[in-house]
Amino acid sequence: MSVRVGVIGGGQLARMMIPAAVNLGLEIRVLAENEGSSAQLAATQVGDYHDPQTVLEFASTVDVVTFDHEHVPESILRQLVARGHAVHPGPDALQFAQDKIRMRQRLGELGVAMPEWAAVTSEDELAEFLEAHGGEAVLKTARGGYDGKGVRVIRDAAEAADWLRILDEDANGGALLVEELVDFRRELAQLVARRPSGQVALWPVVETVQRGGVCSEVFAPAPGASERLAQVAASIATLIAEELGVTGVLAVELFETTDDRLLVNELAMRPHNSGHWSLDGSLTSQFEQHLRAVLDLPLGATDVRAPWSVMVNVLGGPDSGSLTDTYGAALADQPTVKVHTYGKAPRPGRKVGHVTAVSDDLDDAVFRARSVAALLGSDL
Numbered sequence: 411m412s413v414r415v416g417v418i419g420g421g422q423l424a425r426m427m428i429p430a431a432v433n434l435g436l437e438i439r440v441l442a443e444n445e446g447s448s449a450q451l452a453a454t455q456v457g458d459y460h461d462p463q464t465v466l467e468f469a470s471t472v473d474v475v476t477f478d479h480e481h482v483p484e485s486i487l488r489q490l491v492a493r494g495h496a497v498h499p500g501p502d503a504l505q506f507a508q509d510k511i512r513m514r515q516r517l518g519e520l521g522v523a524m525p526e527w528a529a530v531t532s533e534d535e536l537a538e539f540l541e542a543h544g545g546e547a548v549l550k551t552a553r554g555g556y557d558g559k560g561v562r563v564i565r566d567a568a569e570a571a572d573w574l575r576i577l578d579e580d581a582n583g584g585a586l587l588v589e590e591l592v593d594f595r596r597e598l599a600q601l602v603a604r605r606p607s608g609q610v611a612l613w614p615v616v617e618t619v620q621r622g623g624v625c626s627e628v629f630a631p632a633p634g635a636s637e638r639l640a641q642v643a644a645s646i647a648t649l650i651a652e653e654l655g656v657t658g659v660l661a662v663e664l665f666e667t668t669d670d671r672l673l674v675n676e677l678a679m680r681p682h683n684s685g686h687w688s689l690d691g692s693l694t695s696q697f698e699q700h701l702r703a704v705l706d707l708p709l710g711a712t713d714v715r716a717p718w719s720v721m722v723n724v725l726g727g728p729d730s731g732s733l734t735d736t737y738g739a740a741l742a743d744q745p746t747v748k749v750h751t752y753g754k755a756p757r758p759g760r761k762v763g764h765v766t767a768v769s770d771d772l773d774d775a776v777f778r779a780r781s782v783a784a785l786l787g788s789d790l
């Protein structure tokens with residue numbers, strides 16, 4: 411019988427694990443949130459991942475459980491582990507991707523460079539932080555944020571009133587995370603994969619471009635990155651993966667500051683948008699590597715296939731119809747660009763696919779990838 415991998419969550423990350431699983435001869439099963447999910451091809455169960463019974467039932471049909479997102483409640487993950495299920499990444503690591511305050515505390519203990527931060531529960535505490543940091547700051551909900559939701563720049567403590575009210579209503583208490591507004595030159599991401607037995611493999615550090623809090627483009631490797639910068643990024647990610655005991659792919663989002671420091675923004679413990687380029691630009695994609703890692707199989711080589719890979723996300727626009735309507739023109743325009751679609755209805759701003767161009771020349775890859783994304787109707 412083949413090895414069965416179970417993925418909780420039926421989004422595009424689960425979807426892109428499917429071909430990798432097929433090639434590795436694995437059986438892949440997905441617990442999807444709804445019918446017609448991005449990963450419906452492998453969705454053996456549709457159910458609510460907040461429900462312990464649903465998740466336990468799903469776990470009993472597979473050999474290892476992994477994730478498309480980090481939102482499965484920690485208490486459920488601990489129940490799975492207590493019942494002897496293999497969960498990768500496990501809750502001891504995943505808690506730091508689920509809660510940004512815990513992440514800041516733990517990375518602080520490890521001496522990792524970060525933006526200055528505080529956990530606050532009142533407007534007074536927030537006002538104090540603002541005063542000490544030039545009157546502006548970034549406020550974040552500790553849990554449940556993604557794609558910039560749960561992140562806002564504030565200049566007055568009163569702007570936090572709505573989120574503080576929700577905290578008060580939350581029986582579990584909790585706090586908001588406030589950070590200095592970092593003056594960054596650009597954003598970077600360092601991906602690393604780690605097996606339970608310890609082997610790690612890194613891809614080159616990449617530059618990510620965000621628009622409206624959503625990743626829009628990735629340049630791999632980060633243009634102009636010095637060897638020293640690449641080394642520092644790699645050593646930060648390796649340290650975090652090892653010290654937190656991460657298994658599978660870990661994405662470390664970084665700020666490169668105007669005074670040449672690397673500060674950790676946040677962590678994702680799963681394949682990540684900043685690694686989609688690896689499907690076409692690396693010998694081993696992040697999806698294949700994630701599966702190898704969570705099964706404790708030897709990791710694949712992460713050498714690049716070309717000097718430059720450029721990934722552009724395809725976001726649904728206000729008028730976009732089905733993505734496939736625009737295929738003909740897009741594929742004809744640039745036969746060398748690889749198109750990946752997620753089988754999602756194109757609502758405005760929603761990630762519905764991505765394209766990757768690889769080249770010896772960065773400008774050429776940027777031009778070709780952007781052209782195809784535009785022809786696909788992306789709201790660039």
Ligand code: ADP
Pocket residue numbers: 525548550555556557558559560561589590591592593597620623663675676
């Ligand atoms: P999410 O969990 O939604 O991805 P992030 O914490 O990554 O949220 O923040 C989203 C974006 O907001 C970042 O990619 C960055 O552009 C900006 N941002 C976040 N924190 C800071 C900060 N401390 N200083 C400046 N910009 C920030």
